[in-house]
Amino acid sequence: MFTGIITDVGEIARVETRGDTRVVVRTAYETAEIDLGASVACSGVCLTVVDKGPNWLAFDVSGETISRSAQGQWSEGRPLNLERAMKLGDELGGHIVTGHVDGVAEVIDVTADGDSKRVRFRVPSDLAPFLAPKGSVTVDGVSLTVNAVDDAADGSSTFAINIIPHTQAVTTLSALAPGKAVNIEIDVLARYLQRMEHYRAKAR
Structure with a gap:
């Protein structure tokens, strides 16, 4: 973990x-x-x-x-x-991450937001249900907060995050540019909740 x-x-x-x-x-x-x-x-x-x-x-x-x-x-x-890997007793500074990539997203655009960068990504339809504003997402291994989510008619979604100067300085995310592909891991809690909802729906 x-x-x-x-x-x-x-x-x-x-x-x-x-x-x-x-x-x-x-x-x-x-x-x-x-x-x-x-x-x-x-x-x-x-x-x-x-x-x-x-x-x-x-x-x-x-x-x-x-x-x-x-x-x-x-x-x-x-x-x-x-x-x-996290050791028992370590501070959980980000969120629980398994290291199992759920899919690949593409950078749509990068804009300045004060000293931060605001980055928008496009994700495929199978990942869209797991993204929510103020939820957690992992981008190339970095724990981030989702700022906004927009759903498209084809089932795909875009989501936006902010990268503060510290994160830019200590990760590879400072090099993000339109068209670049990144690894995405959804919040593990969202994954389990979706699975539970699937079985509830089958039981009805």
């Missing part, structure tokens, strides 16, 4: 094609303190540490993960928002 509070921005130093895709990520983490088998969220995707060395961690990325995450994310030189 994670909180969506980014603690390092790493960079993919090397990509190796094996049975799966192995990515080696440069990081400022003290890797001697990270066990093999530990979980690290990489731009919202929970991955397992399979190898490590001073200032680098290696992860195996399955074809399923690649197909469900933002296009081009697993390429050399790509910056990644990193977060180590």
Whole structure:
């Protein structure tokens, strides 16, 4: 489990094609303190540490993960928002994040809002029911608050968030631009509520 509070921005130093895709990520983490088998969220995707060395961690990325995450994310030189798994007793500074990407959204526009940036995203119809104003959403691993949601006739939706200067400085979200794809994880509570409502409807 994670909180969506980014603690390092790493960079993919090397990509190796094996049975799966192995990515080696440069990081400022003290890797001697990270066990093999530990979980690290990489731009919202929970991955397992399979190898490590001073200032680098290696992860195996399955074809399923690649197909469900933002296009081009697993390429050399790509910056990644990193977060180590939450420990029991840690402060829950963001919201509960599982590291399981629910879909990919596209940036529509980025506008200045004071010192912050206001960013609008388009999400597919299957994610639209899970977004609500003042609800939580994870964008490339970053816990954010939804400011507004607009539904389109085709079932898709757009939603807007604000990125404050601190978040711009410590994550990759400062580089968002129209057309860019990002990983989206919906609020886990919304996911369970929707499932409960589905079974209630079947019982009627």
